[in-house]
Structure formats: C-alpha cells, structure tokens
Amino acid sequence: MAASLSRYLVEQQRAKGNIPPELRLLLEVVARACKSISHAVNKGALGGVLGSAHSENVQGEVQKKLDIIANEVLIEANEWGGHLAAMASEEMDSIYVVPNRYPQGEYLLLFDPLDGSSNIDVNVSIGTIFSVLKKPEGNLAVCEADFLQKGQAQVAAGYCVYGPQTTLVLTVGDGVAMFTLDREQGSFVLTQEHVQIPADTQEFAVNMSNMRHWDAPVTRYIDECLAGQTGPRGKDFNMRWVGSMVADVHRILTRGGVFMYPWDKREPDKPGKLRLLYEANPMSWLVEQAGGAATNGQQRILDIQPQQLHQRVSVFLGSKNEVERVSAFHN
Numbered sequence: 589m590a591a592s593l594s595r596y597l598v599e600q601q602r603a604k605g606n607i608p609p610e611l612r613l614l615l616e617v618v619a620r621a622c623k624s625i626s627h628a629v630n631k632g633a634l635g636g637v638l639g640s641a642h643s644e645n646v647q648g649e650v651q652k653k654l655d656i657i658a659n660e661v662l663i664e665a666n667e668w669g670g671h672l673a674a675m676a677s678e679e680m681d682s683i684y685v686v687p688n689r690y691p692q693g694e695y696l697l698l699f700d701p702l703d704g705s706s707n708i709d710v711n712v713s714i715g716t717i718f719s720v721l722k723k724p725e726g727n728l729a730v731c732e733a734d735f736l737q738k739g740q741a742q743v744a745a746g747y748c749v750y751g752p753q754t755t756l757v758l759t760v761g762d763g764v765a766m767f768t769l770d771r772e773q774g775s776f777v778l779t780q781e782h783v784q785i786p787a788d789t790q791e792f793a794v795n796m797s798n799m800r801h802w803d804a805p806v807t808r809y810i811d812e813c814l815a816g817q818t819g820p821r822g823k824d825f826n827m828r829w830v831g832s833m834v835a836d837v838h839r840i841l842t843r844g845g846v847f848m849y850p851w852d853k854r855e856p857d858k859p860g861k862l863r864l865l866y867e868a869n870p871m872s873w874l875v876e877q878a879g880g881a882a883t884n885g886q887q888r889i890l891d892i893q894p895q896q897l898h899q900r901v902s903v904f905l906g907s908k909n910e911v912e913r914v915s916a917f918h919n
C-alpha cells in the first residue's frame with residue numbers, strides 16, 4: 589500500500605530525526621486544513637464560495653470570499669493543538685497569537701491561505717502556501733519580530749495546489765515529496781519523492797504584459813529567449829503563465845522551467861509583487877531542495893534578512909542554469 593502523509597512523517601522522523609512530534613502534528617493539521625479548503629474550492633458556485641468579499645487586506649488588495657474562508661480554516665485548525673505560538677498570513681495585518689485558552693507551542697506558522705485569487709472564479713488552479721519557523725528561544729511573549737527570520741531558518745515549507753488533482757508538496761530539509769489527495773480515502777498519499785528540477789529548460793513563466801516596465805537585465809534575458817533558435821541561446825523557448833504562483837511553481841517542480849516576478853517601474857518603491865515570508869521563502873526552499881535555484885537577482889532569497897512581515901521581493905526561481913543566467917545579468 590502506498591504511504592500516507594502520516595507514515596511519511598513518522599518514517600522521516602525515525603530515519604532522520606527531523607520531524608519531532610509537535611512538528612508532525614503541525615504538518616498533519618495543515619494538511620487537514622488544506623483538505624478542507626480543497627473541498628470548499630471544489631464546491632465552487634454550489635458552495636457559495638465564489639466572488640468578492642468586498643473587503644481589502646493590508647496590502648490594499650480586494651479579498652475574495654475564498655481568501656477569507658481559507659484563512660479562517662487555517663487558523664481554526666491550528667490554534668488549539670498546542671504546537672504553535674503564533675501565525676501570520678497574507679490576509680491579516682498583524683500576527684495572530686494563539687489565544688490564552690490554549691497551550692502555546694514553539695512553532696510559528698506563516699501562510700498565503702489562497703494563492704492565485706484572480707483564478708478562483710474562472711476555475712483555474714489555485715493553492716495554499718505555508719512556511720514553518722521556530723520561535724526564537726529566550727523571549728517570553730511572541731511578537732512580530734520573531735517572524736523576521738531568514739528563509740534558511742525554515743524547518744518545514746510547502747504548498748497545496750487545488751487543480752485537477754489536489755497535491756500537497758512538502759520539504760522538511762531532506763528533499764521534496766509530493767502527496768496526492770485520495771478523495772475516497774480522505775488522505776494524502778505519497779506519490780513522488782526526491783523531486784528534481786532539471787538544470788536546463790526551454791520554458792519560462794513571466795507576466796509578459798509587464799515587459800515595458802521591466803529593468804534591463806530582465807528584458808535582455810527574455811529577449812534572448814524570444815530570439816529562439818537563431819538567437820544567442822540557440823534554442824526555441826516556450827512560455828507558460830498560469831498566474832497562480834503555486835501552479836507555476838508546481839509545473840517547474842514537475843518538469844523544470846524558470847519563474848520570474850521581477851521588480852518593475854509601475855511601483856518603483858516596491859521591491860516586487862510577491863511576499864518574502866509566505867510566498868518567496870517557502871517556494872525558494874522547495875526549489876532549492878529539488879536542485880533548483882532562487883534569487884532576487886542580487887542574492888539568494890533564503891539569505892535575505894526580512895525587515896517587515898509583509899515585505900515584498902523580486903523572484904527568479906527554477907532550473908538552476910537559467911536562474912544563474914538571469915542573476916548574472918543583474919550583477
């Protein structure tokens with residue numbers, strides 16, 4: 589019989605000692621929450637979950653009903669187990685400290701409850717992204733500064749993509765494993781281990797409509813790809829852009845490619861669109877664990893010292909040789 593997520597976690601702990609019981613509980617609870625979000629997503633119009641919630645998050649983005657539902661599902665699932673000290677989310681201005689009525693654990697959970705919001709209503713793949721940190725030792729009360737840790741400090745990271753299949757993708761620092769939701773059994777089943785991203789690719793993912801706003805290194809990289817076989821790259825490239833980071837990254841973990849969301853001139857004061865702590869960091873660690881690379885053009889994303897909870901960052905990630913190429917154009 590194929591291994592369940594629970595079995596994978598137990599056996600990882602036995603072999604590597606990298607998933608203590610509290611972390612296992614945390615990951616199982618996150619998986620359960622993702623299962624519940626997956627069901628809500630699947631009901632769509634029948635469940636009354638589509639459309640706008642007519643509210644805005646701290647980043648000034650209009651929230652969809654599912655953004656809020658997914659956020660609540662993750663909080664309710666995680667607050668009572670005793671494994672967490674606090675949570676942070678794209679959809680909450682500040683951190684959510686575990687209420688006094690529950691015991692406090694030593695982990696911090698960060699998430700993008702629903703990634704790819706613009707794709708919800710059009711029935712295109714969306715997902716949940718999460719990152720797990722340890723609360724720094726010493727200080728008693730958990731605070732926002734506890735979350736401002738480099739991506740390299742993550743103890744677990746992953747996402748769940750709600751597409752034709754619901755797939756949970758996880759790393760605890762020992763490679764990347766994928767689990768497919770078996771709806772009859774109601775459990776995540778291990779369907780791929782030791783995920784590897786090929787170092788070379790002929791596929792890129794970027795929102796081309798922003799091209800006129802890009803910086804020279806990004807324009808140069810894409811121009812060279814577009815020049816195809818007779819250009820400097822000597823090969824033709826294909827383009828894929830779902831518009832949900834989870835789905836685009838999932839494709840890259842499955843068959844390679846390079847994903848970019850660079851800084852652009854539309855809002856020059858913002859370093860990029862994607863958020864460092866709950867989008868770029870977990871995705872970057874997954875990609876590195878699968879043999880790929882992730883930078884902001886200048887430096888490895890996992891080395892960036894965060895200054896703010898909702899900080900944004902430029903992102904270049906995926907097949908190693910392509911990420912190195914576009915990064916070299918920046919330096």
Ligand code: AHG
Pocket residue numbers: 649678700702703704705706795831832833834849861
């Ligand atoms: P979110 O739905 O969590 O706000 O994230 C959306 C992100 C990301 O998933 C995607 O890569 C990007 O926004 C697409 O944005 P544009 O359509 O503006 O390029």
Ligand code: MN
Pocket residue numbers: 700702703704833867
């Ligand atoms: Mn997102």
Ligand code: MN
Pocket residue numbers: 655678700701702703704705
């Ligand atoms: Mn989101």
